[in-house]
Amino acid sequence: MRVAKFTTPLAITAFLMVVLFGALQAQPDAIQRDSLEVATDSLSPMPAVAPLVKPVNPSAEDTPNDAGNSMDIAWELGSDDAARVTKYQVMRSESPDGPYEVVGETTQGQSKFTDNTVAAGVDYYYRIVAVSDPLGDGVTNFASAESDIIGPAVSTGQWFNTRRLNVLLWTLVLSGSVIFYIYRAKGGGNLYIRKIAGIDAIDEAIGRATEMGRKVFYVPGINDMDDVQTLASIAILGRVARLAAESDTYLEVPVSKSLVLITARETVKEAYSKVGRPDSFREEQVHYVTDDQFGYAAAIDGMVVRQKPATMIYMGAFYAESLILAETGNAAGAIQIAGTAQPAQLPFFVAACDYTLIGEELFAASAYLAREPMLLGSLKGQDIGKALFLASIVLGTILQLLGLDFQWLLRVS
Amino acid sequence: MKREIPLIITFVAGCVFVIQYFIPHWPFNEFEQVFTDWFSIVQAFAIWLGALSLLKFSMLKIQRRQKDWYMSVIIIVGFAVMVAYGAYDGFVGMNANPAYSFRDPGTHFDWLYQNIYTPLTSTMFALLAFFVASASYRAFRARNFQATLLLIAGILVMIGRVPVGDLITQFLPESYRAANLADWIMNPLNATGQRAIMIGIALGTVSTSLRIILGIERSHLEG
Numbered sequence: 001m002r003v004a005k006f007t008t009p010l011a012i013t014a015f016l017m018v019v020l021f022g023a024l025q026a027q028p029d030a031i032q033r034d035s036l037e038v039a040t041d042s043l044s045p046m047p048a049v050a051p052l053v054k055p056v057n058p059s060a061e062d063t064p065n066d067a068g069n070s071m072d073i074a075w076e077l078g079s080d081d082a083a084r085v086t087k088y089q090v091m092r093s094e095s096p097d098g099p100y101e102v103v104g105e106t107t108q109g110q111s112k113f114t115d116n117t118v119a120a121g122v123d124y125y126y127r128i129v130a131v132s133d134p135l136g137d138g139v140t141n142f143a144s145a146e147s148d149i150i151g152p153a154v155s156t157g158q159w160f161n162t163r164r165l166n167v168l169l170w171t172l173v174l175s176g177s178v179i180f181y182i183y184r185a186k187g188g189g190n191l192y193i194r195k196i197a198g199i200d201a202i203d204e205a206i207g208r209a210t211e212m213g214r215k216v217f218y219v220p221g222i223n224d225m226d227d228v229q230t231l232a233s234i235a236i237l238g239r240v241a242r243l244a245a246e247s248d249t250y251l252e253v254p255v256s257k258s259l260v261l262i263t264a265r266e267t268v269k270e271a272y273s274k275v276g277r278p279d280s281f282r283e284e285q286v287h288y289v290t291d292d293q294f295g296y297a298a299a300i301d302g303m304v305v306r307q308k309p310a311t312m313i314y315m316g317a318f319y320a321e322s323l324i325l326a327e328t329g330n331a332a333g334a335i336q337i338a339g340t341a342q343p344a345q346l347p348f349f350v351a352a353c354d355y356t357l358i359g360e361e362l363f364a365a366s367a368y369l370a371r372e373p374m375l376l377g378s379l380k381g382q383d384i385g386k387a388l389f390l391a392s393i394v395l396g397t398i399l400q401l402l403g404l405d406f407q408w409l410l411r412v413s
Numbered sequence: 414m415k416r417e418i419p420l421i422i423t424f425v426a427g428c429v430f431v432i433q434y435f436i437p438h439w440p441f442n443e444f445e446q447v448f449t450d451w452f453s454i455v456q457a458f459a460i461w462l463g464a465l466s467l468l469k470f471s472m473l474k475i476q477r478r479q480k481d482w483y484m485s486v487i488i489i490v491g492f493a494v495m496v497a498y499g500a501y502d503g504f505v506g507m508n509a510n511p512a513y514s515f516r517d518p519g520t521h522f523d524w525l526y527q528n529i530y531t532p533l534t535s536t537m538f539a540l541l542a543f544f545v546a547s548a549s550y551r552a553f554r555a556r557n558f559q560a561t562l563l564l565i566a567g568i569l570v571m572i573g574r575v576p577v578g579d580l581i582t583q584f585l586p587e588s589y590r591a592a593n594l595a596d597w598i599m600n601p602l603n604a605t606g607q608r609a610i611m612i613g614i615a616l617g618t619v620s621t622s623l624r625i626i627l628g629i630e631r632s633h634l635e636g
Contacts, residue, residue, distance in 0.1 A: 157442075228622060231625060235632040258463030261463055292534065294538055323544045324537065327547060343607050343610050343611060360617035366632055370632065382620040386612070386613065389616070
């Protein structure tokens with residue numbers, strides 16, 4: 001009985017272990033079978049995908065007004081573009097028989113592409129492929145349709161950019177007007193030039209510095225010599241340096257670009273020589289500070305606060321540092337004259353300076369200060385150009401109000 | 414010849430730039446890039462002149478014990494530290510495997526740049542807020558009729574640019590609410606004035622360029 005008492009639970013336990021072991025052994029087979037069934041399913045034929053409508057009327061034309069290194073490709077969208085097309089592939093070959101390579105893609109709904117990788121004078125053949133690839137795996141419900149082959153298309157360079165014809169016309173009109181008045185002035189013609197208060201004030205500002213025995217600071221902006229504003233500024237600096245040399249007032253020019261340093265130094269040196277005071281010029285009058293925008297502003301602010309100049313002249317290209325400089329000069333009690341062609345900075349200068357040359361006045365300043373007939377003639381020509389511009393604006397407004405179409409004038413190409 | 418050669422170079426370069434703007438065909442289409450490359454090369458060499466000028470100016474100040482000469486000591490020390498660490502990091506980075514640049518994150522130069530140079534620059538930029546406040550205070554004082562108009566326009570634009578502007582003008586018709594009023598001031602009124610200035614600037618640029626190309630404006634060459 002004692003044996004039976006222990007044998008029965010042992011037998012039950014052994015039986016359960018065998019069943020459990022068998023079940024565990026059987027499980028991988030079941031998993032394997034399931035995966036096999038899935039694999040078998042995936043090998044079964046996909047449901048048929050309806051063919052795509054191919055892009056129609058494809059065209060390849062040389063891009064106008066370029067150097068001959070691009071081609072404009074266009075096509076008409078198929079009827080299933082919105083419903084099924086994922087993208088269009090533009091394929092190119094140098095032979096109609098291929099091989100074709102993908103040179104670009106556009107998204108659904110786009111029917112234009114510019115191929116910027118062509119060489120001038122080479123025959124090219126194009127094919128547009130509409131692709132439907134909803135899952136992006138290139139398999140599921142994938143379909144594509146190729147357009148007819150187009151070509152040969154050849155890209156050529158043009159000798160004139162017709163889109164810029166209107167710019168050329170206006171440039172010729174303005175240049176003609178400037179040159180006409182330059183020659184008229186050369187011939188002794190009397191030219192009236194309106195007074196520009198900001199430029200007239202330069203004499204007064206330098207005189208004030210002379211009386212007070214303090215410095216004049218000239219800040220030529222933070223752009224390099226490839227900016228026309230800096231060139232205009234250097235031209236004004238030449239006149240300012242002459243006035244300063246004549247009145248024996250110390251002129252200091254901190255600059256932020258090395259090329260400006262060289263040009264400004266030569267200009268100031270020449271100005272001192274012109275008025276017969278070459279010995280008064282010292283190289284350290286024109287010195288480099290830093291290329292960094294705010295480092296430059298900080299350095300000038302420091303000098304202004306410590307040295308308290310009588311006059312600050314800002315001429316050239318300025319950005320966010322304009323107000324930092326002008327407000328510090330204002331706080332130091334200097335008379336301040338500014339000029340820039342940066343429209344966004346003009347309000348800051350107007351608020352903080354005594355006189356401001358607005359836009360074109362910066363470019364007129366050198367001629368105005370020089371009072372040379374030829375330079376004044378160019379100013380007159382510039383004003384005539386401006387009058388013609390105004391007339392064209394008024395004419396355009398009238399035509400627009402009358403409902404007459406004059407847009408073709410703007411679409412010369 | 415000292416003046417003729419720069420004038421000839423200016424004339425040729427100016428004409429080339431004008432021509433390449435209208436003629437896209439080779440070789441004109443490549444001139445702009447060629448001149449830009451030349452300018453970059455000249456600029457790169459010229460940076461030494463700037464650096465030498467800065468050092469000379471500062472050393473003269475120290476030597477002469479001019480007022481605030483200690484500022485020049487700071488300039489020279491700052492300059493020397495940045496150049497020394499830049500050169501050291503560059504040398505070590507060049508010989509490291511993999512090689513790295515002196516400007517890469519983790520270098521001494523980068524640490525100085527991120528922790529000294531950048532905060533100083535940001536501080537200067539931040540000062541602008543205070544300067545705007547002080548300049549606005551002066552500009553917006555209603556001293557005369559024009560200044561009063563400016564004041565009113567400024568207030569309307571500021572109110573129109575914040576959400577509370579529309580909230581306090583809810584009772585008005587749509588087009589008279591603060592945001593729309595601000596847009597009206599900024600677009601037809603402000604933009605018109607800005608465009609007039611820009612047309613003047615464009616004409617001035619053409620005229621000045623013409624004077625320089627033709628050699629009529631020579632003050633940048635002869636003072």
